Amino acid sequence: MPEKENSSEEIIEEDSIEELENIANHDLLKNISNKYAIFAKGLVKDYEIGDFIVRAVDNISLSIENGQFLVIKGPSGAGKTSLLNLLGGLDSPNKGVIYNFGVKISNMKEESLATWRLLNSGFIFQNYNLISTLTAEENVMFPMSLSGVAFKKQRERATELLSKMSLDDRREHLPFQLSAGEQQRVAIARALANDPPMIIADEPTANLDKKTSKFIRDLFRELKNNIRTIIIATHDDFLIGLADRVITFDEGKIIKEEILSEKEI
Ligand SMILES: Nc1ncnc2c1ncn2[C@@H]1O[C@H](COP(=O)(O)OP(=O)(O)O)[C@@H](O)[C@H]1O
Numbered sequence: 001m002p003e004k005e006n007s008s009e010e011i012i013e014e015d016s017i018e019e020l021e022n023i024a025n026h027d028l029l030k031n032i033s034n035k036y037a038i039f040a041k042g043l044v045k046d047y048e049i050g051d052f053i054v055r056a057v058d059n060i061s062l063s064i065e066n067g068q069f070l071v072i073k074g075p076s077g078a079g080k081t082s083l084l085n086l087l088g089g090l091d092s093p094n095k096g097v098i099y100n101f102g103v104k105i106s107n108m109k110e111e112s113l114a115t116w117r118l119l120n121s122g123f124i125f126q127n128y129n130l131i132s133t134l135t136a137e138e139n140v141m142f143p144m145s146l147s148g149v150a151f152k153k154q155r156e157r158a159t160e161l162l163s164k165m166s167l168d169d170r171r172e173h174l175p176f177q178l179s180a181g182e183q184q185r186v187a188i189a190r191a192l193a194n195d196p197p198m199i200i201a202d203e204p205t206a207n208l209d210k211k212t213s214k215f216i217r218d219l220f221r222e223l224k225n226n227i228r229t230i231i232i233a234t235h236d237d238f239l240i241g242l243a244d245r246v247i248t249f250d251e252g253k254i255i256k257e258e259i260l261s262e263k264e265i
Pocket residue numbers: 047048049054055056074075076077078079080081082083
């Protein structure tokens with residue numbers, strides 16, 4: 001297996017964040033936006049609880065090429081969810097910079113970040129996070145309504161996506177009327193609704209029945225097309241087997257990195 005890759009170092013040195021910050025450096029930014037879905041440097045995420053500070057993400061530099069299928073594995077409490085939240089723009093780092101498709105998201109204001117997320121990343125949460133008062137279909141329509149898709153189109157696409165998830169007869173159900181596996185499939189349909197170029201999934205097959213886990217694994221195999229960037233935190237051997245690259249995370253740090261398949265960009 002090839003040794004640790006750190007392709008970000010090829011184009012930018014560790015101490016040149018300031019250089020990166022310089023918006024006049026168009027070539028560098030263009031290079032980043034053409035090549036990398038994620039280009040992150042020196043990420044730190046601390047949580048302060050009373051007198052205690054937990055460093056969940058500890059000085060992480062990571063670049064993820066467009067179209068890469070990346071798996072992050074590691075024990076519970078390693079910081080996987082915290083890292084995914086930063087990469088997907090659901091949270092902001094205490095330190096460091098993140099470029100997502102060449103756009104700096106690490107210090108974006110919440111309102112702009114919400115719009116950015118809507119169009120650029122589909123997030124699949126470990127606990128589904130469906131809106132409890134909306135039906136399955138309305139949950140899938142929701143991100144499309146926010147991004148200005150016409151109502152009829154929203155409904156058509158939601159119907160199509162729920163059908164793809166084998167949930168034709170569950171469209172009118174509220175989340176509490178659905179099994180865990182069905183809720184996760186609705187959540188995946190919602191993540192795909194705006195056809196985002198990047199999908200982030202946090203342990204998507206954890207705590208699910210065998211049949212749904214298989215369904216979701218097959219779906220990710222189908223989604224893997226070297227165009228859409230996929231980032232998954234998981235221990236699922238099948239999903240790990242799909243990955244181009246596997247990062248092992250512990251105590252907020254990358255402790256191992258494996259490249260499983262090289263591809264032409
Ligand atoms: N919102 C939070 N507030 C305080 N501490 C948190 C919060 N989220 C996570 N942590 C802590 O950060 C560390 C990493 O957690 P997490 O990112 O959820 O890891 P993983 O997803 O690998 O299990 C843990 O020690 C956890 O207790």
